[in-house]
Structure formats: C-alpha cells, structure tokens
Amino acid sequence: MISCVSNTMTSQRPAHPGTSERVRRALGRGVAFRRRRQRLADLLEALALATLLAVVAQFLVNGGSHDLLTGAAGDRLTAVGRLTGLVAMDLLLVQLVLAARVPWVDRVYGLDRALKAHRVLGRVTVPLVLVHVGTIVVGAAVGDGRTGPGGALRELLAMVTGGDDLLMAAIATLLLVVIAVTSVQIARRRLGYEAWHVVHLTAYAAVVLSVPHELSLGSDFTASPWTRAYWWSLWLLVAGSVLLWRVALPVVRSARHGLRVDRVVEESDGVWSVVMRGRHLDRLDVRAGQFFNWRFVTPGLLLSAHPWSLSAAPDGRSLRITVRGLGDHSAAVRHLKPGTFVLAEGPYGAFTTRARVRRHVLLIAAGIGVTPVRALLEELVREGHALPGDVHVLYRADAPDQLPLHGELERLADLAGHRLQTLVGPPEVGSLLPAGAGGDGSDASRLARLVPGLAGHEVYLCGPPAWMSLVHRAVQRAGVPRTHIHDERFGW
Amino acid sequence: MRKATSVIMGVAGASAIGASWAAGLTPKHDTVSGVTLSAPPAAGRSTDASTGRRPARGPASSPQAHERPGAKASSAVPRSRTVDGGVAHTQYGDVQVSITVVGSRITDVTPLHLTDSSRHSVRISAQAAPVLRSEALHRQSAQIDMVSGATYTSDAYRQSLQSAIDAAHLP
Numbered sequence: 001m002i003s004c005v006s007n008t009m010t011s012q013r014p015a016h017p018g019t020s021e022r023v024r025r026a027l028g029r030g031v032a033f034r035r036r037r038q039r040l041a042d043l044l045e046a047l048a049l050a051t052l053l054a055v056v057a058q059f060l061v062n063g064g065s066h067d068l069l070t071g072a073a074g075d076r077l078t079a080v081g082r083l084t085g086l087v088a089m090d091l092l093l094v095q096l097v098l099a100a101r102v103p104w105v106d107r108v109y110g111l112d113r114a115l116k117a118h119r120v121l122g123r124v125t126v127p128l129v130l131v132h133v134g135t136i137v138v139g140a141a142v143g144d145g146r147t148g149p150g151g152a153l154r155e156l157l158a159m160v161t162g163g164d165d166l167l168m169a170a171i172a173t174l175l176l177v178v179i180a181v182t183s184v185q186i187a188r189r190r191l192g193y194e195a196w197h198v199v200h201l202t203a204y205a206a207v208v209l210s211v212p213h214e215l216s217l218g219s220d221f222t223a224s225p226w227t228r229a230y231w232w233s234l235w236l237l238v239a240g241s242v243l244l245w246r247v248a249l250p251v252v253r254s255a256r257h258g259l260r261v262d263r264v265v266e267e268s269d270g271v272w273s274v275v276m277r278g279r280h281l282d283r284l285d286v287r288a289g290q291f292f293n294w295r296f297v298t299p300g301l302l303l304s305a306h307p308w309s310l311s312a313a314p315d316g317r318s319l320r321i322t323v324r325g326l327g328d329h330s331a332a333v334r335h336l337k338p339g340t341f342v343l344a345e346g347p348y349g350a351f352t353t354r355a356r357v358r359r360h361v362l363l364i365a366a367g368i369g370v371t372p373v374r375a376l377l378e379e380l381v382r383e384g385h386a387l388p389g390d391v392h393v394l395y396r397a398d399a400p401d402q403l404p405l406h407g408e409l410e411r412l413a414d415l416a417g418h419r420l421q422t423l424v425g426p427p428e429v430g431s432l433l434p435a436g437a438g439g440d441g442s443d444a445s446r447l448a449r450l451v452p453g454l455a456g457h458e459v460y461l462c463g464p465p466a467w468m469s470l471v472h473r474a475v476q477r478a479g480v481p482r483t484h485i486h487d488e489r490f491g492w
Numbered sequence: 493m494r495k496a497t498s499v500i501m502g503v504a505g506a507s508a509i510g511a512s513w514a515a516g517l518t519p520k521h522d523t524v525s526g527v528t529l530s531a532p533p534a535a536g537r538s539t540d541a542s543t544g545r546r547p548a549r550g551p552a553s554s555p556q557a558h559e560r561p562g563a564k565a566s567s568a569v570p571r572s573r574t575v576d577g578g579v580a581h582t583q584y585g586d587v588q589v590s591i592t593v594v595g596s597r598i599t600d601v602t603p604l605h606l607t608d609s610s611r612h613s614v615r616i617s618a619q620a621a622p623v624l625r626s627e628a629l630h631r632q633s634a635q636i637d638m639v640s641g642a643t644y645t646s647d648a649y650r651q652s653l654q655s656a657i658d659a660a661h662l663p
Contacts, residue, residue, distance in 0.1 A: 042497040053505045057512035063583045065516035075643060144641045219584050219609040 023359065026385040030357040034483075037355065041108045048094050051234065055086045058230075062223050077139030081132050082220055088128040089214065092207055093238045095121050100241040101249075101348065110350030112489050119183070126180040133173055165212035172209035175202050194304045204242070211235065250345040257281060259342035261296070262318060264334060271368065271404040272334045273311060273322040276342050282316030284347070287354065288375035289460070291488075292346030294321065300332050305345060309462075309488075311371035311405065313378040319344075322405060324368040351460070351488040353379060358458040358484060359390055362451055364471060366396035366432075366463030372488070373462055374405045374412075381416040388417030392451050396423040396432065396463065421450065432470040443470060444477035455479030460486045576604065577656030580648035584609040587617075587648035591656045596663060598632055601625045601653065607645045617645045624649045633657065 059082060067079035098105065098118040105114050141147070141155035159166050182191055182199045191199075214221045214231075221231050257278035265273045293305035311322035325331035351372055361380065365373040377393060380386045393413060397403045403422060413420040425434025431443055438446030448454045459480050461471045468487055475485055493501070576590040585607040592600035601624075606617035620642035627636035634654035638646040 038494060042493055045493045046497060046501055049501055049505065053508050057508050060509065060512035060516040063516050065513040066518070069517065072643065140641070143643065216610055217612040219613065222610055223583065 020384070020387060022384045023387055023390075026353070026383070027357055027359065030353070030355055033354045034357060037108050040104055044105065044108065051094070052087065052090050054230065055090045056083070058223070058227055059083050059086055059220050062220055072143075074139045074141075074143035077135045077142060079139075081134075081136035081139055082218070084128045084135065085132040085214075085218065086220055088125050088132055089210065090234075091121050091125045091128070092210075093234055095125060096204075096207065096238050097241055099246075100238070101245045101345070102241055103245065106348050107350065110488060111348040113350075116489070122180065122183065126176050129173055129176055165216050168209040169213040172206040175206040175209070179203055179206070197304065250343070253284070254343045257284060257344075259319070259344055261336050261338050261340040261342060263338055264336050266334070267322055267404040269401060270325045271322060272325065273320055274333060274336060275318055275320045277318045278342075281314070281319065284314070286310070286314045286319075286347040287352040288313040288379035289351040289353070289372045289488075290347035290349040291372070292319075292321075292344040292348070295343040296333075296336055297341035297343065298336065301336075302343075305343075307348075309349075309351075309372040310347075310375050313375045313382060322368070322371045322374075324404075349488055351462070351486055352376075353385065355486070356385075356458045358456060359387070360453060360457045361386060361391045362394070362454065362457040362459045362475075363391065364394040364396070364459065364461045364463075366467045367398075367402065368404070369461075369463035369468075370395060370403075370405050370409070371462075373460060374409060376460055377409060377412050377418070381412050381418070386416065386418070389419065391416070391418035392457070393418065393420040394423055394450065395420065396434070396467070398424070398426055400424050430470070432467055432474060442477070443474035447474050448478045458484050458486070462488060465489060572599070573660065575656045575660040577652035577654070577659070579605070580651040582607055582644040582648045584613040584644050585617075587645060587652050589649060589652045589656060591653065591660065593660050593662065598629060598657070598662070601628050603649075607648070613645075616642045620645045620649070628653055 064079055064083060067075045068083075071079060095118050098114045098121070101111065109117070137156045137159065138152050140159065141151045144155065146152070146155050160170050161167070179200055179202065182196050220227070222228050257280060259276045259278040262275045262277045265275070267273050288310065291307050291309040293307050295302055295305050308321040308323055310319055312318075312320040323333045325334065353376060363373045363377055373393070373395075377391065380391055391413075393409060395403060395406065395409065403424070406422065409420050412418070423434050423437050425437070428435055433443060433446055438450045440446070451457065454475070455478055457480060459475050461468055461475075463471070468489065472485060472487065476482065571594070573593045574590055575593060577588055579586050579588045586605050587607060588604040590602050590604055591598050592602070603617075603621050603625075606621060607613040608617070620639040623639050624636060624646060628634065634650045634657055636646075636650060636653075
C-alpha cells in the first residue's frame with residue numbers, strides 16, 4: 001500500500017512498468033479512494049466515539065461521579081441507571097445511523113459490515129437498557145423505603161402508571177427485548193427473515209417512544225440549554241438520515257428509473273436470471289459487485305426485499321440479477337412476468353474495484369456467489385482495467401452441472417486473455433478446495449500453486465459464509481494482506 | 493481507525509472523562525450561594541407599613557429582612573419580618589425559601605424557587621415542599637428530616653432555610 005502510494009502518486013515514472021495507461025490510472029484512482037476512505041472512516045469513528053464521550057462527560061460533570069462514589073444506596077443505583085440510560089440512548093442512535101444506508105457509511109465499510117457493527121452494538125444496547133430500568137426502579141424503591149422484590153415491583157407499577165411518559169418507555173423496553181430475542185441467531189432461523197424484519201422495524205417506534213421520558217424525567221437530557229440542543233440535534237440528525245436515505249431516496253430512485261422486468265432466463269438447473277430495464281439507468285451511480293434490495297410488484301414478492309447482487313456489469317440500459325431458487329421467494333422469481341414493476345433500494349456494498357491498487361486480481365467464487373464476481377470480471381475486461389493474463393478466476397462448485405454463468409465467464413476470460421479455472425468436486429471438510437486440486441498440503445499452499453504469485457494479488461471472494469472464512473484464512477496465510485482481500489458477508 | 497487517530501481520540505477521551513469525573517465530585521448542590529449575594533435586594537421588597545417609607549437600616553432590618561405590609565409597629569404586637577434564604581443549587585434546579593418571622597418565632601416558610609429541571613422534579617418538589625415546611629415550623633429550625641424520594645430538594649431546602657435563619661439572627 002505504502003509503496004503503491006509513492007509509486008503512483010508522487011513519482012513521474014509509471015507505477016508499474018509495462019502497464020498500460022488505463023490500468024495505471026485505474027490503480028491510481030484506487031490509491032486516492034483508499035486515502036479518502038481512510039480519512040472518512042477516521043472521521044465517522046471519531047464522531048461516534050465523541051458522542052459517547054460527550055454524553056458520559058456531561059453525566060459526570062452533572063454530579064454523576066459524586067453520586068456514584070459517595071451517594072446513598074438509592075442515589076448510587078439511580079446514578080448507574082442514569083448513566084446506562086444515557087449510553088444506551090446514544091448507542092441506539094449510532095445503531096440507527098449504521099442501518100440508515102448512509103452513503104458514506106456504505107462507501108467506507110459496505111452495508112454488510114455496517115449491519116454487523118449494528119448487530120454487535122445491539123448486543124450491548126439491549127442489556128444496557130435492562131440494567132437502566134432495573135437500577136432506576138430499585139434505586140427509587142430504596143429511596144422510597146420499599147425493600148425486597150415486592151417493593152421493587154410496587155415501585156415499578158407506581159412508575160409505569162404514574163404518568164411521566166414511563167408507560168411509553170416501558171413499551172419501548174418491551175419492543176427492544178422482543179427485537180433482541182428475535183435477532184438471536186437461533187430464533188431467527190426458526191422465525192424466517194420476513195417476520196424478523198417486520199419485528200425489527202418496530203425499533204424505530206421503540207426509539208421514538210423512549211424520547212418523552214428522557215425529556216420529562218431525565219435531568220441529564222435537559223440540564224442546560226446546551227445539552228438540550230445537543231440531544232435535539234442528535235435526534236433530528238438521525239431521524240433525517242433515516243428518512244432521507246432509508247425512505248425517500250429509494251422511493252425517488254424507483255420512481256425516477258421505473259424499473260420493469262424485461263425477461264427471465266434459466267441459466268442452469270434452478271438458477272434464473274432476471275433482466276430489468278428502466279429510464280436513465282446511465283445516471284444511476286452503480287458499480288459491478290454491488291447489490292440492491294429488490295421488491296417485485298407482484299403477490300408474494302412485494303412485501304419482502306431481497307439482497308441480490310448484480311450478475312452483469314451495469315451498462316446504463318439494463319440491470320441483471322441471477323438467483324438460485326432456494327427460498328420460497330427465490331423460487332417465485334422464475335414466474336415473474338415481463339413488465340412487472342420493480343422497486344429497488346440501493347445500490348449498496350463496498351465489494352467493488354474502487355479500492356483496487358494491485359495490478360493482479362484473483363476472483364474466487366463458489367456456487368451462486370459467482371454473480372458479483374461475474375460482474376467484476378466483465379467490468380475489468382470492458383473497461384480495460386487489467387492487462388491480459390492479470391486476472392485469475394477460480395470457480396468452485398460441487399458438481400459440473402452446478403456452474404451457472406460459467407459460459408459467460410469463459411467468454412469474458414477468453415476475450416481478454418485471463419485465466420479461468422473451475423474447482424469441481426464434493427465439499428471437503430475444512431477445505432475450500434475439492435480433493436486433489438492444487439496437489440497436497442494446506443489450502444494456502446495448494447491455492448498458491450493454483451494461482452502463481454498469489455501474495456501479490458488483489459483478492460475478491462464471494463460464496464457461502466463458511467467457505468468464505470476458509471478462503472479468507474488460506475489467502476492470508478499465503479501472504480495476502482487483509483487490506484487486499486475484499487468480500488461481502490450476509491448472515492442470511 | 494488509524495493509529496494516530498486512535499491515540500488522539502484515546503488521550504482526548506481519557507482526559508475529558510477524567511476531568512468531568514473530577515468536576516462531578518464536587519457538585520454544585522453542595523454549596524449555598526451567599527445570602528447577601530443571592531437574595532434579591534431589600535430595596536425592592538421592603539417597605540415600612542406604618543410610615544410608607546423605607547425602614548432605617550439596622551440590626552432588626554437587615555437587607556433581607558423587612559417588615560410585612562400591614563404589620564403594626566407597636567411594642568405589644570411583635571413585628572412580622574420576611575427573610576429570604578440563599579439560593580441552593582442542585583443538579584435538578586435551584587432551591588430558595590423565605591421565612592416569615594414574628595419575634596423570634598418562624599411562622600411561615602415560603603418557597604421562592606424549587607427544583608424544576610424536569611416535570612418530574614417539579615412534581616417531586618411540589619410533594620416535598622409542604623412536608624418540609626411543616627417539619628420546619630414544628631422544629632423551628634433547619635434540622636429537619638429528609639423527604640424520601642426528594643433527597644436533593646430536601647437537602648437544598650435545609651440549606652436555604654438555614655441561611656435564612658442565620659440572616660434573621662434567630663437563636
């Protein structure tokens with residue numbers, strides 16, 4: 001990375017001797033993008049941390065440290081409750097921003113990683129809310145001289161029924177608990193994505209319901225005009241982000257482009273491509289490797305959005321996705337009629353060549369994970385961003401008849417002189433490769449034998465999550481730094 | 493986050509938290525502003541009922557003490573005075589009381605300002621104030637019990653009350 005910076009940006013000689021001007025410029029843009037991305041990442045993380053620090057500092061200055069250290073038992077518990085409530089509110093807002101499809105967040109981290117951070121924070125936030133409720137109730141019970149579990153229960157009842165917007169706060173707490181329970185992996189597998197998603201959207205209601213009690217009871221929110229202004233601007237900023245990018249932009253984009261199904265094509269057994277056309281698609285800022293959340297305006301497919309990657313580089317006239325009929329909805333795609341309206345949220349994802357700074361590219365896909373890889377290869381070939389032989393494509397499948405889009409990959413690779421290799425064979429436990437491929441030894445050494453000069457590649461991988469973990473590990477062991485490994489992970 | 497940014501954020505964050513921790517250890521509600529500073533100027537409120545002129549400055553009519561309108565300036569009936577206490581700051585708002593003194597006896601305690609940082613604080617102080625008032629009248633001093641659930645209000649009430657008693661030169 002560092003040597004690339006000095007080569008491409010500061011010296012007069014070509015970055016990579018022998019590379020064409022087009023490739024050199026593409027790599028230079030990658031270097032510039034990485035620098036911008038790093039700065040933006042620092043800014044976003046510093047901002048998130050700063051909100052947390054501001055909230056905690058404000059609490060401490062307002063007598064928090066005094067109460068925690070020297071207060072009466074009831075005051076101490078209340079102080080813990082105040083602090084956990086404040087931190088939980090701040091983290092909830094950060095979570096909303098992470099899920100709000102903010103373009104900068106998506107550009108820097110990719111929606112998949114933003115949502116992973118959202119999930120990790122959720123595991124902290126909901127317990128914090130419960131601690132907040134528990135300590136506030138017990139603290140008040142102790143202060144009022146009500147002791148024992150019965151006293152706490154009476155206190156809780158008195159609080160919830162006593163006005164002060166605590167009924168709303170109690171509903172918000174219940175909603176958050178339900179959301180957390182449904183989000184636990186096992187529950188989600190039992191529940192199905194659609195039901196989980198509907199439950200999850202009530203998180204917005206939970207946050208809104210929690211605000212009134214903060215204003216009427218939470219002196220930490222209203223201690224001074226500054227804190228009041230601080231919280232109001234946070235709330236409005238987050239609400240604005242959600243409304244603008246999560247709601248308004250997809251609606252406006254869908255209306256503007258008027259996407260409709262053009263045709264549905266069977267690619268291989270159970271794998272179908274949907275080609276869509278619309279207006280002004282050349283003005284849509286979308287790259288190969290990105291995905292949309294798709295809704296088709298037809299019974300059974302309208303209510304749930306599905307994240308499917310583009311399986312062809314966008315050409316400004318049409319968009320294509322390729323879907324394997326796994327779930328009910330994926331299977332329903334084959335019955336789509338030409339002319340069906342399409343609502344698309346996106347494009348999302350950082351799985352693009354924007355951050356590519358290396359000449360040599362390894363594209364490695366398994367199963368239906370081939371779709372974004374197919375689009376990336378097309379972009380590299382069509383834009384002339386790779387010299388002949390510089391791109392190496394590995395395509396893993398369990399059986400020879402499970403290689404959708406293989407013909408297209410072959411044509412593209414032949415056209416530009418790139419290498420395409422299929423890795424076909426039943427799954428091997430603990431290995432990303434089929435038996436025999438690349439000889440003996442570890443996955444890393446076998447992969448290095450299959451891809452000469454592996455350590456110097458920019459690596460793009462897509463496939464089932466477990467397989468991607470194996471690839472990640474093997475490629476890193478073979479000497480590829482993490483910053484040159486690109487992937488996209490969706491838990492569902 | 494890059495290393496330099498993490499270090500900057502770490503140092504800035506740690507010092508911010510440390511400073512606010514230290515600042516929070518001595519909260520504002522532990523102090524009562526001086527009576528003479530916080531009490532409204534006597535000129536605004538004190539009139540001599542019998543003459544309609546301002547009373548002469550003297551030990552019996554300090555800047556905070558003044559005769560109540562309508563009080564008879566007679567030797568048989570002790571004069572009624574109102575004395576404002578100092579403002580006690582709490583994190584939930586300021587507390588200030590004034591006492592009405594007849595002779596050396598406190599006949600009434602009137603809150604001029606009570607904790608009001610939120611609707612909840614207002615309700616708490618509204619519940620606590622009558623209890624604290626009757627306690628104060630009963631004990632004739634600021635040595636009154638706290639009202640549970642209204643610790644800050646009670647504490648500040650006692651402080652303001654004590655400063656009013658001091659200013660009124662009551663025994």
